[in-house]
Amino acid sequence: MPRAFLVKKPSVSPGKRSWSDLPDHERGDIYIPVSVTPPILWEETEASVAEVALCLSTRKEHIMCTQKYTQDQHTVVSTAELPSCTSLGQHPSPETERIRSSQNSSYVRSKIKVTTGDPPVEAFPTIPSVATASPDAVSSLSPASSSGTSSAPSTPVPSGKFVCQVCQKVFQFQRMLNRHLKCHSEQKRHLCTFCGKGFNDTFDLKRHVRTHTGVRPYKCNLCEKAFTQRCSLESHMKKIHGVTQQYAYKERRTKLYVCEECGHTAPTQDSLLRHLHTQHPNSAFLRAKAARRQAGAAGDAALEENSLPGSPLSLNSDDTAGSEM
DNA sequence: TGCTGCGCCGATAAATGG
């Protein structure tokens, strides 16, 4: 399993991305404790959901992963009930919900991937470099800055582009810069309720949660395999079956509604709702939906509580056209 | 109407196991 699941020594050097440069014991994912929350709170009495989830799938790797988990120095992973194991069509027990919500640890990993157009590493060796950025930059790195009032640490260059004052990257649009700034933030707004890992993006969190729940929406129609991400399926189709998926961009974006409780996929939200009502009447999604109705204008609190990132409720629908696969 | 946040996407990197 990817080291991502091996919660290793928390470190704060997101700028470093060449993991092979580090000794194994120092390498691994770098988790940045969310500054505003206490360190991860592993329950010894309950196994890691991830672990359980992984064990749900019949793969040997899951077992191995579990072993690694328990061996890791930081993770006190006990064996808990995996909420979902749902990839096998099993329904999560009510206990699952409880476990999910109870596991609210706060590790945020920062595995910075520098892609094209990156400045030299020296440009901003580590996130702390933010401190050297302009005050604007620093302020904009806080989640709160994501609100409309934030003034990104941008410097509109003569060409009308926007420059990140942290890494000097240039963006064509302000909002692209705003989005980019999240990468420099140590605070991950979306935490996995299973393992406490943090993400900047809700969808990234959704994807991640699937690794715990075992939900694999992308199924190969030529064999029994299923995948959590579309590109994984595409890669499989291409390499194993020699089939290259071809569809227009728009087609790809056709939504595929995924039940994060059991992995069931539906072409429309209506059908997904029907599925939820019949199969998972107590699902977090339905509860959140109900809470939303009740909350109305005033009670956002209830909604907030029920829509914790990483909770299945926020995972009700997503992804795109899997139908053609 | 324009701006912004959010959700989602694909591309791609990094890592693992067989």
Added chain:
DNA sequence: CCATTTATCGGCGCAGCA
């Protein structure tokens, strides 16, 4: 070495808001 898994991040569409 290859298939697979998982994560990161830039780009884009959409909805909400001033």
